Amino acid sequence: xxxxxxxxxxxxxxxxxxxxxxxxxxxxxxxxxxxxxxxxxxxxxxxxxxxxxxxxxxxxxxxxxxxxxxxxxxxxxxxxxxxxxxxxxxxxxxxx
Amino acid sequence: xxxxxxxxxxxxxxxxxxxxxxxxxxxxxxxxxxxxxxxxxxxxxxxxxxxxxxxxxxxxxxxxxxxxxxxxxxxxxxxxxxxxxxxxxxxxxxxxxxxxxxxxxxxxxxxxxxxxxxxxxxxxxxxxxxxxxxxxxxxxxxxxxxxxxxxx
Numbered sequence: 247x248x249x250x251x252x253x254x255x256x257x258x259x260x261x262x263x264x265x266x267x268x269x270x271x272x273x274x275x276x277x278x279x280x281x282x283x284x285x286x287x288x289x290x291x292x293x294x295x296x297x298x299x300x301x302x303x304x305x306x307x308x309x310x311x312x313x314x315x316x317x318x319x320x321x322x323x324x325x326x327x328x329x330x331x332x333x334x335x336x337x338x339x340x341x342x
Numbered sequence: 343x344x345x346x347x348x349x350x351x352x353x354x355x356x357x358x359x360x361x362x363x364x365x366x367x368x369x370x371x372x373x374x375x376x377x378x379x380x381x382x383x384x385x386x387x388x389x390x391x392x393x394x395x396x397x398x399x400x401x402x403x404x405x406x407x408x409x410x411x412x413x414x415x416x417x418x419x420x421x422x423x424x425x426x427x428x429x430x431x432x433x434x435x436x437x438x439x440x441x442x443x444x445x446x447x448x449x450x451x452x453x454x455x456x457x458x459x460x461x462x463x464x465x466x467x468x469x470x471x472x473x474x475x476x477x478x479x480x481x482x483x484x485x486x487x488x489x490x491x492x493x494x
Contacts, residue, residue: 292472295480296457297370300401300470303444303454304371307402309350311445312388 347397350390351380361394362461362468365424369457369470374399377468379461389440391459403440406458407433409482415439417460417471425460425467438463442470443484456480 250258257267263283270277280288343355361376368374373395380390387408393399406413415433422430431437438461441453455478461468 290472290474292456292474292480293369296454296470296472299444299454299457299480300368300370300442302446303401303442304399306445307350307390307400308445311451312385312402 346378346392346394348380348392349398349400351392354378354380354392359466362391362466364468364470366469368459369472371399377401388443391440391442402443402445403459404443404453404484406439406441406453406455409441409453409484410455410478413439413455413458414477415458415460415471416473416475416477417469418474421460421469421471425462425469426465427462431460431462437461441482444481451484452481453484454480455482 252258252268254268254271257265257279259265263281264286265281267279267281268276269279282288344358345353345355348354356378361378364375364377366372371393374393376394377391378394380392382390387405389403389405391401391403406415413433415430415437417430422428427437433439440459440461441455442457442459443451443453445451457470457472457480459468460471
């Protein structure tokens with residue numbers, strides 16, 4: 247990994263047309279300004295992790311493994327859960 | 343009454359008012375905007391989020407408080423505004439907050455507490471709110487490895 251020290255107001259260049267500028271530094275975070283072509287995606291790493299995680303989650307749900315997971319988890323769940331807003335009506339009919 | 347094809351529930355009839363809307367989609371699924379929460383009594387507390395645009399796309403979720411009773415919601419001002427809240431909502435009383443569960447082929451089920459799905463129950467708008475801190479991980483283990491040893 248290339249390590250470069252910069253002060254607020256200073257920047258680094260990546261390739262021909264990407265500039266990363268240090269705007270502000272604080273005790274626990276750094277504010278960066280990024281100038282890049284629209285075609286270059288700029289993402290927080292957390293978003294990338296979530297993209298990957300969502301894609302993995304979309305691969306499939308093993309319904310037969312739900313019940314075992316549930317029975318193992320249930321004892322650990324809080325006895326009283328705050329009332330969650332009801333989000334589905336009971337009028338739905340499912341056909342298999 | 344509209345109907346949708348689903349992979350796990352066959353053809354499901356629903357009311358339009360039951361659908362939830364992710365105006366920006368979900369990370370990795372930016373073109374999927376409308377989902378139907380399927381909350382079957384027999385499978386509680388699991389809630390399925392079925393895409394109304396792609397029959398093959400269904401996420402398995404759990405209420406974050408069922409996983410982590412002390413979960414502290416922290417979503418960005420943009421996300422708060424996107425779903426129509428005026429301030430940081432609290433879980434349960436104001437917002438429904440779900441974590442997407444990943445069931446890897448042979449691995450332990452995990453839940454993404456880094457990026458909870460936050461739903462405004464009034465206007466049905468939703469966002470997957472990716473945190474900008476490291477307070478919670480994206481692969482929170484739901485059961486310990488020892489507990490998922492094969493049953494015989």
